[in-house]
Amino acid sequence: MIPRIVPALLMAALPAGAEPAGRVVIVSIDGLQPSHYLGGAAARAPVLQKLASEGARVGGLETVFPGATVPAHASLVTGVRPARHGIAFDFVWDPRFQRTGPYSHGSDIRARALWQAVRERGGTTAALFWPATADAPIDWLLPAVESMPAPPAALRRYATKGLLDALAATAGDATPETLDSPSRRDAYAAKAASAILLERKPHLLLVRLGQLGAAMREHGRSHEAVSAAAAWVDEALGVVVQGIADAGLAAETTVVVAGSHGFVDYDKLCAPNAVLRAAGLIAGDRPSSAWLVVAHTCGAAAAVFVDAASPMSAAEVEQAFRKEAMFQGSPVYRILSREELDGLGAMPGAAFGLEAEPGWSFTDDLRAKTPFLLRVGRTKGAYGHRPTRPGMDAGLLLRGRGVKAGGILAQARLVDVAPTVARLMGLSMPGTEGRVLAELLAE
Structure with missing residues (x-):
């Protein structure tokens, strides 16, 4: 069984029925482009294509600057740009050079994140390989550790106590080989997400899939390896979507699939x-x-x-x-x-x-x-280019509870995702730099 972590003091302070309205699963796909669900490459991404046809979609999602993994993921969950949330680069800038390495901790984020808004309403949260979440107040957590020294040891150090052992039966062991390979890490994350959905039913689940972005970084945008990676990530996404259904949560869950940035x-x-x-x-x-x-x-x-x-x-x-x-x-x-x-x-x-x-x-x-x-x-x-540079747009799809089927928006911004998710869950997210994408939501 996956360990249950209950914010008891917080729960006791909230009135009955104060939990978030509905559940949201956000799947971040590094390198997700609109072409993966609008045509062309979509032929190798049937799950993305199905979500796009059944839900709402955006023709282009404007990233932040730099358009890079950690700043972009922090903006996804806070609705503000890097100067506001404090993670301006992938790797730490310390004027005294006393700290090096990637921004990896939730405490690096200086703006209010979705997981805090959910917990303030008495809801539960989970995150799998989401950047800058080590030590974050998340109920079931496997943080992104691939850029840390000794990733397996770092994962065990920062993961929710007992979670790795509980997931071993369904997702397998988080071995060095698993953590070193984006494709194996994505497969593990997808199976872990399904297990957590089935057993814990969090109100908010964050999952990052990195194989597509890894292929683009290594081979550029048009290599055959990128097409193969898109198919692989689509299969992992399908595992997560099926996990929602298997957990009996389809009617009350919104699936949000977002890219973080493009590549040039x-x-x-x-x-x-x-x-x-x-x-x-x-x-x-x-x-x-x-x-x-x-x-x-x-x-x-x-x-x-x-x-x-x-x-x-x-x-x-x-x-x-x-x-x-x-x-x-x-x-x-x-x-x-x-x-x-x-x-x-x-x-x-x-x-x-x-x-x-x-x-x-x-x-x-x-x-x-x-x-x-x-x-x-x-x-x-x-990666890292300005948002307006051709090729830097990411993709965004929504399907499920509260989503307007067939909704289409030509352009949105990465910072719009958090306030839109907050609206879907009945949460308060004041002070964001984005807006609620009302055009994609059911009335």
Whole structure:
């Protein structure tokens, strides 16, 4: 049996009947594109296609900036952009370089998340491999640990006590091989979701499936491996959807399937810190608390931080980057002013930002002697671009309780998902930057 964790004190403080109205299962699919359910690739994604035909769909879901896994998933559950929720990159930016690695903890999110709103109403929550959830107040939790040192040990450390053992009979063991492989991790997550739905019936379940995004990162957008990954993820999604039915929850559950960001093909790397090295602003080959200026990258995005003690002003540093912005007559990146970053709700504290042009992505490499590292050798997929960059749109589908069958919306934003889910569950989510997608909901 899966362990029961009851927020007893919270429950005692709420009036009878105060539980959330209905249940919601949010499945995040890294790399989900509208084409996967609007045509073309949908032929290899029958579950997505069926959900789209029976429910409501969006022609394009605008991501945040940087369009990257952890910032985007935090926006999905808070309804605010990175500058508000505090996770501005995939990997931690710490000016003193005392903390490194990915943003992985729920305490990193400084905005109110859906799981808090659900628990405040006396509901229960579960999350499987959702980014930035370690130590979050979630009843049944298996956090995303693939970027942590020793993932199996980290998973056991942060998972709900007893949950891994309880899931072993139905989902199998969370072995190193399972956690290292996106496809095996997705299969495990889908089976675990079904077991939790059957035995615990949470009001809110968050599941992240990563195989499609992993294939796009490794091979670019159009490789055969991406089509195969779409079929694999679609099968895992089908397991979750069937799990809702098997648990007898279909009539009271809304399924939300959302992408977090898109990808843009690249075959060349730029090392922005090499520009700073050439200007004499970086010494050594590893980060140091004695930095004066540093570029912190996130895929095809980079934030340039200028310390007050820097011998060069922010404007002078920006000019150094302008001088290196072209390679063989073509642009490598564009510079984003502080004003532009504020408009994007991005990169707090940075003097300015960089966005790689198509064909390029960034590396943090401090050892690079030249900004232009033509070493990729084949096409890969870059994340992190601005939301308006072609290819960065994600997909969004809703089906089930409270959804307008046949509802179609040309465009929505990632930050619209949380307030829409809150409306479906009768929750209060004040202060979000998104809106309720009323066009997709039943009257």
